[in-house]
Amino acid sequence: MIETGVPIRSMCLSGHRKYPLGSREETIRNRSLEIMEKAIDLAYDLGIRIIQLAGYDVYYEAGDETTRKLFEENLKACVEMAARKGVVLGFETMETPFMDTVEKAMEYVNKIDNAYLGIYPDIGNLKNASLLYGTSVNDDLKKGKGHLFAAHLKETVPGKYREIPFGTGHTEFKENIRCLYEMGVYRFVGEFWYTGDQNWKEDLCFASRFLRDKLNG
Template sequence: MLDLNKNLIGIYEKALPSHYTWEEKLSAAKKAGYDYVEMSIDESDERLYRLDWSVHERKEVVDAIRKTGIRIPTMCLSGHRRYPLGSEDDRIRQRALDIMRKAIILASDLGIRVIQLAGYDVYYDKSNDHTIERFEHGLEQSIQWASQANVMLAMEVMDYEFMGSVEKIMHYVRKFQSPYFQIYPDLGNISAWGNTLSTDLASGQGHIVAIHAKDTMPGEFRRVDFGTGCVDFIEGFRQLNQMTYKGPILIEMWNDDKEDFMAIITNARKWIMDKMQQAGMTV
């Protein structure tokens, strides 16, 4: 049963074996003590295919959620790295819009409440005023679709300078003024850019709907073991506590199908919970 007296702690799908069924993934997360799993829709053909799942394939996921009691309330939609909304190639940009529309429909079908967006105007091409303009128009259309489906979009603080801080995302929150467009900060990415964690989080007061927790180093945004990087988790969690943030905390990890993944994700949860407790948060 859902515990409403604490910040829920989730685990990223890529921390779990890729060959597992959804029931096996959710069961493993439950065994490790997690409250939920975040689904990944990345730029690979395998995961983009999920956007075209049949009714039967969607039902299999919903049945796994009901059977295990572990929800999938958030989706990490990073497929726009390959197909960005700001692309100057009309075919790529149309594919980006198709991905967004289908992701919103999939989220609605599976009970996913928040889609985390990747803030790339372009990624593999060079950014310019035109790509930013096209990105903004695409984002505006995406927010309209999300509002019609009653699904929230939340921009992640990225490993890409264009959206490299909460304050930069707030520009678009103020621009679009929609309850269906909010912020999904990544404590690691904020820190890797050299931003002051507490100050940057405070700039998003009232608009933060979920948190990614991972460790990083300056210029190194992935696969940094907890406790070996530059992120001051106690500072970040203390600031969130002062802001009375009660939303979910997602542990973002890539375990690459390691055999000891259960020990890794179990220890990561305990490590993060200790930092949260030191910061005064309820766990």
């Protein structure tokens, strides 16, 4: 980071998809907490301020009241670990019904009631959720006012959440970014994937220009 002049200030923790906090299997739950502890230690060592959490109680199994209760119990332990190291945790709004809106994420933010837990919404995912529920992305974002740490800028199309090139989807970048600015959110991360294209450098440059235009608009 020192050599390149490019600091890392947030990180995405995806390991809880395979090892979810709400799993019925104790060994998996223990592994999820171990992953969380190591991620917090890494963030502390590198000066990362925010860890983005996947908003899943479970992923590869059916969720119910038991998985939600286990998720809440282990989430509390995660937040306490993070607080001790001064690292904040933010929920990503995901593609599953468990936590696909800011409003749903706020249920757990309010339950845990700790300054080190907030929301790191994905506005592309929120756009798809708005179609499912007949709601407004901006109205949903406002339900997390005061608890939004940063935002993912991602392109989506109806029913599809991954590998959509910027400028080809339906995400309302300028409207959502303006709303986030008004709520005091100024940290944004572009989310996109390498899909094997040999022109990946050009893709990166285009993504940079595309998102900077939205952020400056």
